[in-house]
Amino acid sequence: MDFKHKVVAITGAAGGIGQAMCAHFGSLGASIAALDKNDAVKTLPDKLAVDNIRAAATVVDIADPERVRAGFAELAAALGPVDVLINNAGFSKHCTLELSSPASWRGDIEGNLNGAYYSAHAVLPAMKERRAGAILNVGSVNGLYALGDPAYSAAKAGMINFTKALALEYGRFGIRANIILPGTVRTPLWEERASRNPKVLEELVRWYPLGRIVEPLDVARVAAFLCSDAAAAITGAVLPVDCGLTAGNIVMARELTVEPF
Numbered sequence: 119m120d121f122k123h124k125v126v127a128i129t130g131a132a133g134g135i136g137q138a139m140c141a142h143f144g145s146l147g148a149s150i151a152a153l154d155k156n157d158a159v160k161t162l163p164d165k166l167a168v169d170n171i172r173a174a175a176t177v178v179d180i181a182d183p184e185r186v187r188a189g190f191a192e193l194a195a196a197l198g199p200v201d202v203l204i205n206n207a208g209f210s211k212h213c214t215l216e217l218s219s220p221a222s223w224r225g226d227i228e229g230n231l232n233g234a235y236y237s238a239h240a241v242l243p244a245m246k247e248r249r250a251g252a253i254l255n256v257g258s259v260n261g262l263y264a265l266g267d268p269a270y271s272a273a274k275a276g277m278i279n280f281t282k283a284l285a286l287e288y289g290r291f292g293i294r295a296n297i298i299l300p301g302t303v304r305t306p307l308w309e310e311r312a313s314r315n316p317k318v319l320e321e322l323v324r325w326y327p328l329g330r331i332v333e334p335l336d337v338a339r340v341a342a343f344l345c346s347d348a349a350a351a352i353t354g355a356v357l358p359v360d361c362g363l364t365a366g367n368i369v370m371a372r373e374l375t376v377e378p379f
Contacts, residue, residue: 119146119342119343119346119347119348120146120147120346120347121143121146121147121148121201121202121342121345121346122146122147122148123147124147124148124149124201124202125148125149125150125151125193125194125197125198125199125200125201125202126143126148126149126150126151126200126201126202126203126204126345127151127152127153127190127193127200127202127203127204127237127241128140128143128150128151128152128153128204128206129153129154129178129180129204129205129206129207129233129234129237130153130154130206130207130208130256131150131152131153131154131159131162131175131206132152132154132156132158132159132162133154133156133206133207133305133306134303134304134305134306134307134334135206135256135300135303135305135334135337135338136152136154136206136207137162137334138334138335138337138338139204139206139334139337139338139341140152140162140166140171140173141166141169141171141338142335142338142339142341142342143202143204143338143341143342144166144169144171144173145169145171146342146346148171148202149171149172149173149174149197149198150162150163150166150171150172150173150174151173151174151175151190151193151194151196151197151200152173152174152175152176153175153176153177153178153180153189153190153193153207153237154175154177154178154207155177155178155179155180155207156177157177159175159176159177160175160177162175163175172197173197174192174193174196174197175193176189176192176193177189180207180229180233180234180236180237181225181228181229181232181233181236182236183232183236183239186233186236186237186240187236187239187240189240190237190240190241191240194244199241199244199245199248200241200244200245200251201245201250201251201252202251202252202253202254202345203237203238203241203251203252203253203254204254204256204341204345205233205234205237205238205253205254205255205256205277206256207229207233207234208229208230208256208258208270208273208274209226209229209230209270210226210267210270211225211226211270212226212267212268212269212270213266213267214266214268215268218268218269222269223269226269226270226273227269227272227273227276229273230269230270230273230274230277231272231273231274231276231277231280234255234277234280235280238253238284241253242288242293245288245291245293246288246291246293249291249292249293250292250293251288251291251292251293251294252293252294252295252296252344252345253281253284253293253294253295253296254295254296254297254298254341254344254345255277255280255281255295255296255297255298256297256298256300256337256341257274257277257278257281257297257298257299257300257356258270258271258274258299258300259299259300259301259358259360259363259364260274260275261274261275261276261277261278261299262275262299262358262364263364274299277297278297278356281295281296281297281354281356282295282354285353285354286354289353294349294350294352294353295353295354296344296349296352296353296354296355296356296357297355297356297357298337298340298341298344298357298358298359299356299357299358299359299360299364300332300337300358300359300360301326301331301332301358301359301360301361301363301364302322302326302331302332302363303331303332303333303334303336303337304319304331304332304333304334305334308331319331324368324369325363325368325369326360326361326362326363326368327361327362327363327365327368328361328362329361330361331361332359332360332361336359337359340357340359344357
């Protein structure tokens with residue numbers, strides 16, 4: 119998996135998964151175009167430079183299509199056209215329908231689904247012109263099952279169909295599109311929850327057949343494979359990265375099995 123002379127754009131780059139993506143793709147030779155609505159993204163190029171990774175960063179709220187267009191143009195001017203787009207940005211703020219409102223629902227859909235479209239729209243013309251490119255959407259197991267956070271889940275379900283539409287329409291231009299669906303990932307957000315409730319991760323782990331939750335590097339490694347030439351024949355794929363969560367209900371299986379495993 120060699121990304122030398124390739125520009126990899128990563129949205130949500132300042133988050134736990136985003137930083138792992140930046141470091142991993144950078145270690146494989148990529149130049150990193152980092153985007154995030156958090157000002158902390160501005161520090162990433164210096165951090166990556168320590169490992170001789172070429173990078174540029176810009177502050178972008180992906181819910182703003184004009185800012186997205188301008189941000190990608192800015193990064194392309196600094197690093198060159200985007201070869202790989204990782205639509206990683208996302209968030210969850212409203213855990214139930216009862217706590218949602220029409221305004222919050224629109225905001226969650228904008229940030230988790232529409233922003234991925236705005237980002238793809240910004241890079242597709244150059245990819246089409248070069249007849250090459252890869253788009254990797256970071257969805258969630260929430261896109262397959264009702265696991266709370268309904269607006270987030272609806273947006274992630276929409277990302278699956280968006281990915282398939284990209285694969286169908288742009289494959290003839292040499293552009294591939296795939297989506298990964300992480301389960302619970304050990305990000306700073308979950309570490310913070312664990313600091314308040316030390317048992318929260320222990321309670322979560324029992325639902326995962328591998329006996330652990332996902333690490334950010336797990337997600338980055340799968341993303342790199344799907345965006346690399348090693349996956350040249352893969353497009354339109356929907357791949358859980360979830361330590362077995364979607365394989366079945368292991369808690370129920372254990373309770374119903376005569377000889378528990």
